[in-house]
Amino acid sequence: MNRTRIAIDVQDVVKTYEEGRIHALNGASLQVREGEFVAITGPSGCGKSTLLHLIAALDRPDSGRIAVNGVDLVHMRDLSLYRSHQVGLVFQLHNLLPTLSASANVQLPMYEAELSLWERRARAKRLLEAVGLGDRANTPPTKLSGGERQRVAIARALANDPPILLADEPTGNLDSKAGQMVLDLLRSIQRERGVTLVLVSHDLQIARAAQRIVRMLDGRVVDEGVASSATASGTAEGEE
Amino acid sequence: MPFFMLIFRNLLRQRIRTLLTAFGISLGITTVVALGIVTDGFKATAQQVLRAGGSDFAIGQAGSADLTFSTLTNDQLNAVAAYEGVEHATGVLMAVSRLGSNPFFIQLGVKPSDLQYFQVPLVAGRHLAPDGTNEILLGQEAASQLGKKVGDTVDLKDRTFTVVGIYRTRDTWQDGGGILPLATVQEYERKPGLMTLIYVKAKPGVNLDELTARIEKDHPELATLRTVSDYGDVDQGVQFMDAANLAISFLAVFIGGIGVMNTMVMSVMERTREFGILRAVGWRTRRVLQMVLGESILLCLIGSLVGSILAVIFTRLILIFPVVRSFLEPEYTPEVFIRGLVVGVAVALLGALYPAIRAVRLSPIQAIRYE
Numbered sequence: 011m012n013r014t015r016i017a018i019d020v021q022d023v024v025k026t027y028e029e030g031r032i033h034a035l036n037g038a039s040l041q042v043r044e045g046e047f048v049a050i051t052g053p054s055g056c057g058k059s060t061l062l063h064l065i066a067a068l069d070r071p072d073s074g075r076i077a078v079n080g081v082d083l084v085h086m087r088d089l090s091l092y093r094s095h096q097v098g099l100v101f102q103l104h105n106l107l108p109t110l111s112a113s114a115n116v117q118l119p120m121y122e123a124e125l126s127l128w129e130r131r132a133r134a135k136r137l138l139e140a141v142g143l144g145d146r147a148n149t150p151p152t153k154l155s156g157g158e159r160q161r162v163a164i165a166r167a168l169a170n171d172p173p174i175l176l177a178d179e180p181t182g183n184l185d186s187k188a189g190q191m192v193l194d195l196l197r198s199i200q201r202e203r204g205v206t207l208v209l210v211s212h213d214l215q216i217a218r219a220a221q222r223i224v225r226m227l228d229g230r231v232v233d234e235g236v237a238s239s240a241t242a243s244g245t246a247e248g249e250e
Numbered sequence: 251m252p253f254f255m256l257i258f259r260n261l262l263r264q265r266i267r268t269l270l271t272a273f274g275i276s277l278g279i280t281t282v283v284a285l286g287i288v289t290d291g292f293k294a295t296a297q298q299v300l301r302a303g304g305s306d307f308a309i310g311q312a313g314s315a316d317l318t319f320s321t322l323t324n325d326q327l328n329a330v331a332a333y334e335g336v337e338h339a340t341g342v343l344m345a346v347s348r349l350g351s352n353p354f355f356i357q358l359g360v361k362p363s364d365l366q367y368f369q370v371p372l373v374a375g376r377h378l379a380p381d382g383t384n385e386i387l388l389g390q391e392a393a394s395q396l397g398k399k400v401g402d403t404v405d406l407k408d409r410t411f412t413v414v415g416i417y418r419t420r421d422t423w424q425d426g427g428g429i430l431p432l433a434t435v436q437e438y439e440r441k442p443g444l445m446t447l448i449y450v451k452a453k454p455g456v457n458l459d460e461l462t463a464r465i466e467k468d469h470p471e472l473a474t475l476r477t478v479s480d481y482g483d484v485d486q487g488v489q490f491m492d493a494a495n496l497a498i499s500f501l502a503v504f505i506g507g508i509g510v511m512n513t514m515v516m517s518v519m520e521r522t523r524e525f526g527i528l529r530a531v532g533w534r535t536r537r538v539l540q541m542v543l544g545e546s547i548l549l550c551l552i553g554s555l556v557g558s559i560l561a562v563i564f565t566r567l568i569l570i571f572p573v574v575r576s577f578l579e580p581e582y583t584p585e586v587f588i589r590g591l592v593v594g595v596a597v598a599l600l601g602a603l604y605p606a607i608r609a610v611r612l613s614p615i616q617a618i619r620y621e
Contacts, residue, residue: 068530093529094531094532121537
């Protein structure tokens with residue numbers, strides 16, 4: 011795989027809410043290489059989650075350019091296919107459907123992948139085993155712990171084997187032990203599958219797990235730094 | 251999980267609400283289907299009336315609001331009988347009055363001599379005697395309801411008639427009534443020389459279209475009746491029932507649609523965040539629409555099924571009353587049930603359209619943030 015290729019290219023993106031009264035992004039730019047693990051950090055309200063949501067195509071920017079693996083998201087009419095096959099998204103709140111089992115939740119993105127029922131079930135089983143929940147496939151999210159729910163959400167994000175994984179404060183609602191477990195899982199997935207991982211966190215300690223840390227302030231990327239040996243030990247250096 | 255099961259499970263989330271909505275829809279469908287069954291039963295009876303006595307067609311007074319108001323004269327009977335293609339024309343005077351517990355006992359006045367042409371198969375006794383002014387033939391259903399047999403008497407219009415025979419035509423309206431001498435019925439109905447219908451038996455090989463067209467051309471005051479649609483020329487009842495059926499179907503769609511819309515709007519609003527999640531994981535707008543419409547259609551199909559079953563039970567129950575049994579045989583045609591199904595699906599689509607559009611209108615992130 012060519013590691014120097016740009017997977018995510020965000021240029022001068024502006025996003026406002028409430029008829030322009032709230033400026034979430036003020037010309038934010040960001041480039042992420044294929045297979046890279048980047049953490050976006052910054053204070054609350056700096057626009058980091060908005061930027062992640064735009065990359066996930068959950069919303070459209072007011073202006074600027076967002077291209078993911080060469081696909082122009084700003085002008086693409088139907089973003090569903092992109093959302094189902096190009097990106098996997100992990101939210102702070104797991105956002106699982108409480109009435110469905112863990113396996114059924116993991117299968118949700120697969121409905122758009124034209125897989126048979128048996129293929130969907132088998133793939134969900136494999137993914138749940140990969141996140142260490144092979145024995146909880148039929149358990150509804152209400153009977154899982156916070157860490158387990160987030161692991162199911164990670165399995166769901168990987169359902170259609172996307173090349174890009176986006177995580178919005180994935181440990182924000184977990185205790186430190188469960189949070190570390192989720193972070194380790196995301197990191198191992200990024201390494202083993204070679205996916206591009208963009209993680210948003212206000213917690214610098216979490217962000218230090220990344221290869222590169224991007225700091226945002228007032229809707230702009232203001233600083234970038236390489237976390238020292240994130241790939242090896244998880245300790246950071248020079249990100250500030 | 252199959253997509254269909256996902257739809258089904260969504261309906262089970264709010265079981266009571268789903269059950270109440272399905273029950274509400276089923277009542278509307280019950281009305282539509284039951285009315286259809288009864289209307290078709292009346293149409294079948296009307297068809298039987300036109301072919302009574304084994305005739306090829308009947309003739310009534312054009313433009314009558316009701317069949318019993320049709321008034322024909324002896325001259326008209328003779329004129330019809332004189333046509334070359336007519337083998338025999340039987341004049342019949344119809345009357346309806348109370349007999350026993352039946353307030354709608356149908357009496358047919360027929361000349362006893364015409365009974366060799368106007369065929370009523372006897373199961374007991376004999377036909378009316380040429381001079382038997384106080385004799386009556388009872389249909390098998392009427393005899394059964396009245397508990398009469400040959401030799402018994404019945405009191406009708408302040409007279410006493412002797413039952414001389416019992417017939418069975420397998421026509422509901424005829425088997426629930428009786429046949430008396432024409433002159434007797436004309437006398438107690440105070441309609442001397444008048445008849446309601448002329449039953450025509452054509453000669454073999456005669457083109458009935460040409461014959462009926464010729465009669466109507468020569469006598470514009472007469473309406474020849476061969477089909478149920480012709481029946482409308484002398485009786486507005488069937489047309490009225492058709493119109494009522496249509497109006498009730500529209501009402502059922504409208505009222506049912508509002509009920510379904512209420513349920514689906516609540517369901518969609520409660521699940522706005524969920525739709526956002528589904529869109530976020532890549533569900534296309536079309537699939538979300540399919541899910542919402544699928545839930546509504548499934549809900550209405552359950553309502554239609556229950557409604558159709560209730561309609562069958564209801565139309566069987568009304569036959570407990572002898573008065574209904576004497577002139578109505580419910581017709582359970584596939585068309586009636588298909589109509590119920592179509593109404594159910596129309597209700598589903600009408601009720602779910604707005605909620606479905608609402609479900610996909612928000613951007614995924616707006617939906618996920620929805621409180």
